[in-house]
Amino acid sequence: MPCLQAEALQEPMASDRETSNPSSADPPCPSREPSSGEGSVMDQPVVTSAGWFFSPLWSPGAKTHRWRFGSGVKSDKVEVWLDDHATREMEGGSVVGAIPSPQTSRGPSRSPSDPSLLLGHRRDSSPLSSPSLLISSSASTPSLPRPPTNPQTFTPCLLQNPAHPQFSTRDRAGTYSPRSPRSPLSRRSLCCSHSPHSPHSSPRSPRRTGPCGRGGPGWRGEPCSWITEVLAGGSDRTCSVAELCQEALIHAEEVLAAERSSLSLIQQDQAGEKRLVQVAALTAPDSVKEKSYSIHAHLELVKGIMGYVGSTGTPINMTGDVFEQDPRFTPDEDQIPDFRLRSVLCVPVKNIRQEVLGAALVLNKRNSPDGQGSLFSDQDEKVLSSHMVHLGLVLDNIQLCESSRQEAKRSQVLVTLARLLSEEHTSMDNLLSKMAATILPIARAQYCTIFIARPRSKNSFSGLVHMEGEEQGSEFQIYKRGCSLTEVDLTHALQVLGSKETQNVPDANQDPPTGSLVCCPIKNGKTGQIIAVCQLKNKLGVAPSQAKTGRRFNHHDVRLLEDFAVYCGLALQTVQTVQRIEYHRASQDVTQEVLSYHLTAPQEEIKALQEAEIPSAQSLHILDFSFSDIDLSEDSTTQATVRMFLDLNLIQDFNIEYKSLCQWVLSVKRGYRSNVPYHNWNHGLSTAQCMFAMLMATDQLQCNFSRLEVLALMIATLNHDLDHRGVSNSYIKRTHQPLAQLYGTSSLEHHHYDMCLFILNNPGSQILSGLSPEDYRRVLPMIEKAILATDLAIYMERRAEFFELGQSGVSWAKDSHRDLLRSMLMTASDICAITKPWHIQKRIAKLVATEFFAEGDKEREEFNIKPADMMNRDNSTRLPHMQVNYIDGLCHPLYQSLSGMFSSCSPLLDGLMKNRENWMLLAERGDEGGEEE
Incomplete structure (x- = not known):
């Protein structure tokens, strides 16, 4: 395997500086050491420990027992990351401390020739075990480091290992160049072939090498047909990203006459980590043997190169001579006749914002005059870079268009879900079924299941909603499947219930019908507790070309499901709130039924009052301001109340049924608590009698108050302290009683009015049933204001206004004057x-x-x-x-x-x-x- 690391660099020899011209063909002296008196060649930074050209995007391995490539391929691996800190420190010429790996991890079992492998294999002589790299046993791919601020300051170079001082490079004639690879790092990397003096750059023949034409004889600047076609297609292209990249590689191989090529794009996983994923790869016919471990080793090298280019955005152009000069690389054993790694060219794929989208790589130029592979020239690099620029533009547009389409779908789903939440639903099952039917066609999933968590349980469910979708041509049919918890797989749902984290499983089961799965928790927005779990299963609608790798839920689906989970949480909370309201309403109905029973007088009492002869007002002394009920019996008090309504002619004016009046009076009497010393039925009767006496004695009041106002005043005075507890409003507020929570201010008075309404609406006591709807709507606010006026705090607020009214006189045409007067009459009676x-x-x-x-x-x-x-x-x-x-x-x-x-x-x-x-x-x-x- 080629050594791309220098453990310790020394000052270059003077002869090195003198022979830096590529025309010089004198070989260097391997044994010569640099003189201490020689000055610095240039002020360029020197990399003291460049490490391997393996990016954090791919994980090369290190074999710990063997030296050969063929053996290392089959061995166990220790995954190695070159993180962002290491990249920056290499740029500055520093050494990163080593972190020992606690254990090794075994990689996945794959064919050695599989070009999709992301993990390479190294022998124990590899510099990966040097202190310049971070060694980790983690099996996960690390996140993509941020490229250097100025990529031009980091130009990796092939540097000499001090353990092998005889290492040097050859020129185009096959001799060794006096330019030592141990020279300081120049701005134009040797391995990138940016410099015209690169020792690895053979003389380039300006000739036409492909359909694009690149300056050779007869070239007339014809436009590239592939670029024209790609740019003309724009966002309306019907092919997939993989097919587009495949076309780009086919064209690149044709233009550059490369034996094989590969293109990988950066993808971001659910955790936010970026990694290179190969989307297209081409191999020239009969150029590679099946199951060649040496080829596999080369592939791991170029994958590392692609990872470096993807992380830094810096092109790399290097030759196979580098490998042959490394004593640890044995050409006879690590190279085979069918495939010899001669040259590598790798360029980044960027968008218009100069963000790296991926990397494209070509291997082994095939069109040299002597039939042996030549090197990729600077012109080749420019041509490939130009093509990748246009490819990056198209890919960026495709990604933007796809993101726009996904956002439009997501917005459509969220609007539909919001509309569903605003509607009334008969049951929770009905609401969740409609919501599941909304997300199924957008996510293109076969099943959508919502598992309802059992309250106060962390490992069980109480029910589920299961929906199934099916593609039928251009239509998507949705069915509701009635099933129990025992008929579905709860494995992933229970895991999410316990972990509270979203799971995206590419292959939930090896059985093809099961396919992929994504599972997300549904939380209570207020408490954060998991109240349900939603799950999508079996991604549908995948193109045949993507059936093997694309039948999984992507990050758009995960985000959509997480948004769906938020709305499901709102739906569940809404339904649970409605259920609690219904429960309390039912409980209130039961309470009102019990209260109505106890407030309703026995039929014997009602009949007795109804048939009794009501004494006159004079005999009951209810016309006197000195009236007292001390000498009256219980029956006489109720008869006195009926007499007031009779003498005010309210029964005739409002069509009050006499039996209803008797039952209402008896119910009001029973509504007062008998164990309260003062605020009891006697106080209510005394207040009503005082109002009655003032109305009967004052013609001005009877003439100016409407009949509806008189009725409201009599009802209010008799009911103004209903169900009084014998305590004040301040005590109720200080003790945080339910009355204080219900009403806030004037708690007792509001409660008295509510009790008054309850009795007025109690069957048999509906004395206002004879009123017209308009009169009924008018009289209730009058009764309420009159009862609230008995709160002395309200009286103290309004009495100054009343005193002014007493000085100026009452304007009976003004409702405000009439309302104020009614309030003061209520206080005077109270x-x-x-x-x-x-x-x-x-x-x-x-x-x-x-x-x-x-x-x-x-x-x-x-x-x-x-x-x-x-x-x-x-x-x-x-x-x-x-x-x-x-x-x-x-x-x-x-x-x-x-x-x-x-x-x-x-x-x-x-x-x-x-x-x-x-x-x-x-x-x-x-x-x-x-x-x-």
Whole structure:
């Protein structure tokens, strides 16, 4: 095998500099050592350890026990990488430290003459074991290193090994040239034949050597027919990339008269690593014997050369003389008569952006006058480079067009998937089936399977969706196959479920019907957990010429499947969310059914109220502002409520069924919690009675409020504290109760309104069923605003506006004035207990204090905080003081303004002021007010 490495270079001899002219034919003196007094030849960088010309794109091997090529081919291999760091350090003339290989790896078993082999074989004398290379036992191909910033600064040269000082080169006459290969590295590499003084360059005869014509006699500059045809075809060419490269090699062999040729392109795998993949190779008839290990060794050498050219973008033009001058290369044994490696020319294939797409290589020029192979000239290199420039343009256009087509298909799939997600689907199986049917014809796969992962399990599935596609001429038919988990192969799906990584398997099974497979995890975008696995199997639609190597899923298919997995994840999450919503909705329906049962009064009670004789308003004292339900029985309270609706003529005005009214009143009564000291049914009845009294006593209110507004006010007052829990909004918010999460602000008031709606819609209690749709839509917002107005925080925000309205007067034509007035009437009715006769007011004040102190005790116990003064049991002796402050700060301004607007409401202000005097008297005496006066 040719040695392409110099272990240690010394300063060149003066005679070397003097004989650098190619016309000099004096042979060098092998035993002469360079003089220490001689100066430097030039300021070019000197490579101290150039290493083999094997790129990271291919992995040459090193045999550890034998020396001969024929034996080394059959031996085990130690894979060797020349990485990007080594390339840069060689460029600077430095040595890369060795990394010992922990083990050797056995390469795949192939025919020695197989030109598609990517791994070469070396004997243990190979410089690959020198400290200038990184040795790895990894079986994977390394990633393509970034080419040097200035490729011209790295020009590999054939350098002399110090172990064999007699090594020299021959000129065209067969004698040895005085130019030593140990000379400093020139800008034009010897092996690349860029320099006209290269010792490996024989005299070139300017003659016509092919159909392109290259300056020989009679050449008239005819255009190259192949280039014209290739450029004319553009992106509309129907042949594949392999066929295009094959045509390029056929033309190159014809033009350059080469015995064999090869073209490899750089491809990027799923992991992002780049590697050279041979796409076309030609061998002249009867030029190579089958199963020749020597030929195989040569192929490994040229593959390494192609890898170097592909990684650096630098052409290489070298001759077989180099090999014959290396004592480790035995011509009699490593060369055979049928094939002698005489010359190698390798050029890069680049696109218009000067990015390397691949490398083209030709071997052994065949058209010398004496019948023996000659060398490739500089003109040959220019011709091949010119052809590869045009090939690179076409390949780049093909890649761009293919990328555009793939992106268009991908966009089409994503738009279709997004449309499917926006539609309503009856089941998860139906949605996933439609999504699988979308990707099958684009990916040209036979099967698409989506495995649903079992919750809280890392190695099992709960179900699957299996779709099958079939090519029928120009159409692609899709079928849904009903199958169970036991009928499909779960091997790769389980692996992906565990590893959470995409798998692209070229041959999932040796059985041809199984073919290729790509499998991708489907993740929950929020938690990152694997919720399913999607799998494409058996690539279809592959051309016959690509059946052996092309029936696999490419990186476009992998990317499409990964995008598909994202949408599948969204679909699964959407379906699971809908299922949870349906579950909670069903649970809510059950809860409402139970609540409806408990809120609905027994038929006996309904019938009793329906058949009872309702007392008059005068006998029930519901027209008086001093009304109290203390002396009323339970039945009398419900009868008093019915009387209010009768006297306001609401039953007749809104076609309310009397039985429905009775059931509704009883349901509202049952909606209040009996274990709450103050905010119970009695408080609701008292609030409704105060509103009723104001409406009946004030003609201005009855005349200016619409009948719908009166109905809304009566319903709101009776329901304004439904299901009150005996705590305030601040406590509900501090304890993060569900009510606070549902409503945020005014949590209790919103809940009261929802309970009111629930009872109004409860079968048998639908007192609004007689309203027109328009009236129904209008009355509900009125009821809601009225109930929300009982939140004292809202009252404090709006009362200044109401006081101004009291000074300027109400404009009944303005809805805002009417709405504000309804809100203030609701607050006046809600706190009317402060206006009741003294014995009633003092009793109610103690009930309120009991409820507030209980809440303060909870806050102290649960949060270890000091409650507010009005809820602090330690302030129980200061109740009279707190009542006075309550009257002065909140109640008096409201009733004073209301009395100023409507004189009929002045009894409320009078009762308030009497109670203030009594509370002030108790405060001055220091009495809790526990005794009756």
